[in-house]
Amino acid sequence: MAPILEYLKSTVTPGEAGSVLWMTVYVLVIFGGASLATMVMVWMERKILAHMQVRLGPMRVGPHGLLQPVADSLKLLIKEDVIPRDADRLVFWFAPLMVVMTAFTMYIVLPFGRTHAVTDINIGILFLLGVSSLGVLGVIMGGWSSNSHYPLLGALRSSAQMVSYEIPMGLAVVSAVLMTSLKTGTGTMSMLGIVEAQFLQRQWFAFTFFPLGLIAFVVFAIAMIAETNRAPFDLPEAESELVAGFMTEYSGFRWSLFFLAEYASMMAVSAIAVTLWLGGWLRPFPNALGGHGWDVAFALVPALLFVGIGGACLLGALRMPTIKELKIQRFGLAGFGFLVLALGLVMFVPTVRDRVQDIFWFVAKIACFMYLYIWYRGTFPRYRFDQLMKVGWKVLLPIALGVLLITATIGVRHELWTLIVEVTR
């Protein structure tokens, strides 16, 4: 009991409090949550993409194909694990591990709330950029060790792409880090600190120095798609040209590790964007709907949403036609409805509410990004490689540099002006 009470009282992350137990729990919860989110994401992607292409998507495995990711992962687990004869076995074995490790290492510093991060590092964003670029190493290892044409070409493309998009990404990040020093005077690179700076300034960095923050955010949003090899920048795994790019020779569980890492890094990179520009775990509309009343109202949103979803599920279970084929689905839906309803009711308790709402807003913002990823994939055709390089070096890089310079200049002016005002007063 003692550790739980201690945890409920703590106002800092387990890493700062030095509690090994809760750090381990957080790591396990985040790992499990990210894996579960990957499965949900696979289903959502197939469904949403299908609807965008006026298809239905998976419909047969479970109601509306809900059990499709379970079936997929079972299939992948029992599939034969092939290692090509001429492959470099050690490197081939290590590459997927490398990719997964880097993808999940990023989650250590992602702040799901003021207390909901494994730990806080004072160079958090630098750590994230460094670790996320290590992922390229795994991709190159996988492509090269396969000793085959397509994986090698995919790995080369991937390394060129990731390295060139890292630069505009880094510059965009720097312009957001510069903004943390406004008003407070001291900048910070800690992920928690960046969100707290947005809280103190009562403004998300996407709207600071409008439109500079927004442009930096858009540059980051484009670069992060290229960074995670997603459409329309999915050249490293272009199906029509390279079979599956660097993971052509991988099968079964190893391939699913690459898959898991891709989705995990997608979520992690979106979390970086959310933290830097969209206020992290802060609720939306800090100014237009400010004040204590609105704070409470927004804190009730997750509980109300859960109760609403649970109620809708129960209503759906009641309205289902009473035939034998739908019996299991009916019980499943009702059970799920009760579970969600109970969770929602628990969230009305003030102490739980205040802790949960941070996670809710953070995850909701990431979910918007995940939808955007699918939306881009459904809309845009793939870039040619020279177009990709042109966008990276000739468009994004100058824009990011310009935004950085102008942000710095305006920021200095802004600080000087406040200083002058204070001195003259």
Next chain:
Amino acid sequence: MSLMAIVRRFLLVDFFQGMAVTFRSQHPDQVVTEQYPLERPTIVEGFRGQPRLEVDPDTGLTKCIACGLCVTACPEKLIAVEGERNPETKKKQMTTFSYDVSRCMFCGLCQEACPQECLKLSQGYEMALYSRDGMKLTRENLEQGQKPTEYKR
């Protein structure tokens, strides 16, 4: 490039238009997929599918008079009819009818030649079989209609 085009390009107007198209097409009404065994397509009139021999609904006897016009009309020569004269009514009666659907190209010349509107290419389309054996349709097949293979769990 005109000024308007530059502004459009700078504000990524075309990107947003494209994304609006895919967003709108998510509406459930737009889905064109048919869940085949559960939902069936509507077959238009004049569709030439599974061949059938019509039966007089009042008497239950075949309408076929074994005139052999369909046999001569068929460009593939895949129809064979045999009939014999009934001594009582002095009318010709069909005894066997064979229709090799594996060679049929569904041109519909036989149904046009039929004076009794007996032989018809109906709107049925479930004629897939695992071998050619069942493709030589007999009189029973043609009168009752060929049943598709049913699957069980």
